[in-house]
Amino acid sequence: MKQFRAFIKKEWFHIFRDRKTVFILFGMPVIQILIFGFALTNEVKNANIAVLDYSKDAKSIQLIQKIDASKYFDVYSSLNRASDIDKVLKSGKVKMVIVVPQGFTQSLEAKHKVSIQLIADASDPNFATTLFNYGTSIINDFQKQYFIEKIPLVVTPEIRMLYNPQLKGAFNFVPGVMAMVLMLVSTMMTSIAIVKEKELGTMEVLLASPLRPLLIIISKTIPYLFLSLINITTILLLSVFVLDLPINGSVFLLVILSMLFAITCLSLGILISSSTNSQQVAMLISLMGLFLPTIMLSGFMFPIENMPLPMQFISNLVPAKWYFYIVKDVMIKGLGIGSIWKEVLVLFGMTIFFLVISIKKFKLYLS
Amino acid sequence: MSKLANNEREVVISATELTKQFGDFIATNAITFEVFRGEIFGFLGANGAGKTTAMKMLCGLSTPTRGRATVAGFDVSTESEKIKKNIGYMSQKFSLYEDLTVTENIRFYAGIYGLSIPVIKEKTAALLQQLNMKSQKNVLVKALPLGWKQKLAFSIAIIHDPAVVFLDEPTGGVDPITRREFWEMIYAATNRGTTAFVTTHYMDEAEYCNRISIMVDGKIEALGTPADLKSKFNSETMDDVFLKLARNAKRIGD
Structure with a gap:
C-alpha cells in the first residue's frame, strides 16, 4: 500500500x-x-435564402415573411430575374432560392392549387435535403393557416422526430x-x-x-x-x-x-x-x-x-x-x-x- | 561500520551452469562462478557476449533455462520476489525521473522499496548531506549535470542497503574525474558490506575491481583478480587481456 x-x-x-x-x-x-x-453543427440555423417573387401580392408577401421569420431561414436577397438564380447560388451566399409564380393569391383562391419552386444548392446533399424539408413544412403550415376554412379537410402526413424533436x-x-x-x-x-x-x-x-x-x-x-x-x-x-x-x-x-x-x-x-x-x-x-x-x-x-x-x-x-x-x-x-x-x-x-x-x-x- | 574478517569468504552470488536459451540461440552458456560479500565483481564482455542476459537472470527478471543461481541466499528461479528486495539496480541510463526533484526521486524509490516514512526522511537528509546536494534538493533532476545524476542514481540504488547492487555500465558518458569519484562511492558501499556487480566497457575501470570475469560468446573465458589475469595472458594491461580473448569471439555484437 x-x-x-x-x-x-x-x-x-x-x-x-x-x-x-x-x-x-x-x-x-x-x-x-x-x-x-x-x-x-449540421443543424440548419438562419440559412440565407433568396426569393424570386413574380406575384408580389398580399399572400405571397405573407408567405415570404413567414419564411423569413422562422429561425431556419433568413431572406438574404430578392431577385428580379430567373437568370439571377444561378448567379446567386453560384456565389455561395444563399443555399436555396424560393420561386413564387405569378398570380399567387389568385390561383390559390380560385384553384386551391399553386406550385412553388424550391431550388437548393445540393453540393452538400444532406444540408439541401434539410433545407428542403424545413421549407416544405413552413409552406404546408402557411397553407393550413390560411385556407383551413375554405378547403375540405385534407389528410396531411405529420412527421414527428422522436427523442430529438428539435433535430x-x-x-x-x-x-x-x-x-x-x-x-x-x-x-x-x-x-x-x-x-x-x-x-x-x-x-x-x-x-x-x-x-x-x-x-x-x-x-x-x-x-x-x-x-x-x-x-x-x-x-x-x-x-x-x-x-x-x-x-x-x-x-x-x-x-x-x-x-x-x-x-x-x-x-x-x-x-x-x-x-x-x-x-x-x-x-x-x-x-x-x-x-x-x-x-x-x-x-x-x-x-x-x-x-x-x-x-x-x-x-x-x-x-x-x-x-x-x-x-x-x-x-x-x-x-x-x-x-x-x-x-x-x-x-x-x-x-x-x-x-x-x-x-x-x-x-x-x-x- | 567495521569490516568483518571473514567477509571475503561469504558467498553472496553463486551461479552453477546457469544457461539461458532463446530458441536455438544460447545467450548464456552454462556459466559458473561465485561472488563474495563486500567484493567488487567486474562482469566484462563484448556486446552480445551474454552479459545482460546473465545479469537479468541474477536480478530475477528472467528465469534460467537450465542450471541454477542464488543471490543473497535466494534461488533466482523460485524466489525472485525475495531477491528483488535484497538487490539494488542501476542501469546505464541512470533511471531517474527528470521531471521530479532530487528529493522526490529519493522518496519515490525509497517508497517503492517499502521503507517507512521516518526512515525515508532520515535517509533523504543523510543522502543529501553526503552528496553535498542540500541546496539542490528541490531542483528538477533534468537540470542537474550528468555526473550528479549518476551519483544520485547510485545512492538511490543502494538506499535500502541491499546485499548486492547491480551496476549496468554505470559510467557511460561521464568525465574521468567524475568516474573516479563514482568509484570511490562504490568502494565506500562495499566497505559497508554491500557487494557490487559491475559491467563496464572501460578497461581501466576493470582494474578497480577485486575480481573480474570475461565473457565470450556466452561463456566465461577468464575469471580472477586483474593481476592474475594479466600474468596468465602475458599482458601489460587489462585492455590487452580483453582483446586477446574477445578477438576469438564468433558472435557479432548488437
Whole structure:
C-alpha cells in the first residue's frame, strides 16, 4: 500500500508538471464540446435564402415573411430575374432560392392549387435535403393557416422526430466527443506514460524492484482512470448546462458505463504500450490506429447503416461504436440496462481480451 | 561500520551452469562462478557476449533455462520476489525521473522499496548531506549535470542497503574525474558490506575491481583478480587481456 501511494504520487507529478498533458487532459474536452456544440453543427440555423417573387401580392408577401421569420431561414436577397438564380447560388451566399409564380393569391383562391419552386444548392446533399424539408413544412403550415376554412379537410402526413424533436446535432456529437476524449485520455495518454518509462530506462529499475509488474501497471493507469471520470463529468455538465441537452436516462448508469469504456480504453493503452518501446510509435498507433477509426467507424460522423458491408463488419471491432450506442440509448432515449446489455457485454469482452493479450506480451518481454 | 574478517569468504552470488536459451540461440552458456560479500565483481564482455542476459537472470527478471543461481541466499528461479528486495539496480541510463526533484526521486524509490516514512526522511537528509546536494534538493533532476545524476542514481540504488547492487555500465558518458569519484562511492558501499556487480566497457575501470570475469560468446573465458589475469595472458594491461580473448569471439555484437 505504501508502495502504491508513492507510485501514484509520482504519477501526479508527471501529469501536472507537463503543460501539454494538462492541456490535453482538461482543455481538450471543453474545447471539443464547444467546437462540436456550436461551430461544427449540421443543424440548419438562419440559412440565407433568396426569393424570386413574380406575384408580389398580399399572400405571397405573407408567405415570404413567414419564411423569413422562422429561425431556419433568413431572406438574404430578392431577385428580379430567373437568370439571377444561378448567379446567386453560384456565389455561395444563399443555399436555396424560393420561386413564387405569378398570380399567387389568385390561383390559390380560385384553384386551391399553386406550385412553388424550391431550388437548393445540393453540393452538400444532406444540408439541401434539410433545407428542403424545413421549407416544405413552413409552406404546408402557411397553407393550413390560411385556407383551413375554405378547403375540405385534407389528410396531411405529420412527421414527428422522436427523442430529438428539435433535430439537435448535439445529440449526436456529445456521445461522440465522450468517446473521443476517453480514447485520448485513457488510451493515448496511458500508453505514452507507460512507454515513456521503458524509453527512459526507469521501467527496468521498477521491474528489478520489489514492485510486482501488475502493481506497476495498475498504478500507472489509476490516475488516468480518475481523470477520465473528471472528464466524463465535465462533458455531461457542459452538455446539460451549455448545450441544453437533457440526460433522459439514469445519470448513474451513464457514468458507470462510461467508466467501463474508460477501462476498455485503458486496456487498449496497456496493449499498445506492451507492443512498442517508443513514445512516438505509441502515439502514432493511438492516433492513426484508434482515433481515426473511432471518428470514422463509430457511427458518430457517418451512419453505419450507410456503409458498405465490409466496413459495417469492421465497425464492430471499434470499441467506440458500442459505447456510442450505449450513450445514445441511455442519454437520449432514456433506456435502461435491459436494452443495452449486449453492447455492455461486448465492451466487457473486448476489455478482457485486450488485457489477456497484454499480460501475455508483458510476460514475453520479461523473459 | 567495521569490516568483518571473514567477509571475503561469504558467498553472496553463486551461479552453477546457469544457461539461458532463446530458441536455438544460447545467450548464456552454462556459466559458473561465485561472488563474495563486500567484493567488487567486474562482469566484462563484448556486446552480445551474454552479459545482460546473465545479469537479468541474477536480478530475477528472467528465469534460467537450465542450471541454477542464488543471490543473497535466494534461488533466482523460485524466489525472485525475495531477491528483488535484497538487490539494488542501476542501469546505464541512470533511471531517474527528470521531471521530479532530487528529493522526490529519493522518496519515490525509497517508497517503492517499502521503507517507512521516518526512515525515508532520515535517509533523504543523510543522502543529501553526503552528496553535498542540500541546496539542490528541490531542483528538477533534468537540470542537474550528468555526473550528479549518476551519483544520485547510485545512492538511490543502494538506499535500502541491499546485499548486492547491480551496476549496468554505470559510467557511460561521464568525465574521468567524475568516474573516479563514482568509484570511490562504490568502494565506500562495499566497505559497508554491500557487494557490487559491475559491467563496464572501460578497461581501466576493470582494474578497480577485486575480481573480474570475461565473457565470450556466452561463456566465461577468464575469471580472477586483474593481476592474475594479466600474468596468465602475458599482458601489460587489462585492455590487452580483453582483446586477446574477445578477438576469438564468433558472435557479432548488437
